[in-house]
Amino acid sequence: MKQRLINFFSGRNGTDSISKSALWVSILFLIVSIATTRVLDGILSTVFWVFALILIVYSYWRILSRNVYKRRAENDRFIAATSGIRSFFSGIKIRTVQGRQYKFFKCPLCKTVLRVPRGKGKVQITCKKCGNRFSGKT
Ligand SMILES: [Zn+2]
Structure with a gap:
């Protein structure tokens, strides 16, 4: 069983910044979905729920992807594109700690x-x- 698990995950992309971010955003969307069940007959809630589901499926697809080279390149582009947001949040973290x-x-x-x-x-x-x-x- 253990060997089969190792075989299953070998050569796969695994978690990266995109899949982690997608999962966090999906959690956020699920919370919004729960909070908006009474808004517009639940349409808004359904929309957020669907987007959360898409993000979850997408991040697991990335984690299990065998095209590691392509996923790494996408991840590098993602990190470069979101560096501004990242330094903003790490700035807040540094300030609260120090x-x-x-x-x-x-x-x-x-x-x-x-x-x-x-x-x-x-x-x-x-x-x-x-x-x-x-x-x-x-
Ligand atoms: Zn100055």
């Missing part, structure tokens, strides 16, 4: 986010990217 020790400032000139230790009072901040100086309260 928020107690550091304060974050945005450079008024180039919009670079700068990290300054908390509890230093009013400080002069020099932007490490453009060299602009501005003051901020830590």
Whole structure:
């Protein structure tokens, strides 16, 4: 049985960023589907349910796909296309984790986010990217 499972999964694409994202979005759609059962006679709910199902089928199709080379290329393109969204979310994560020790400032000139230790009072901040100086309260 174990050997058969290994054989089944060998040479398959496995989970990647696209399949993981598709599954997360499908969970989101299922929640929306449940929340909208009473809206427009349940049409909206059905639409979200169908989209969730399509995404689930699509992600499993990717996971079990044997065309690993093509799936990897698609995944690389997906990662490149969503890098902006990813850095936005990782920025939020970094801020919540480090928020107690550091304060974050945005450079008024180039919009670079700068990290300054908390509890230093009013400080002069020099932007490490453009060299602009501005003051901020830590
Ligand atoms: Zn700057």
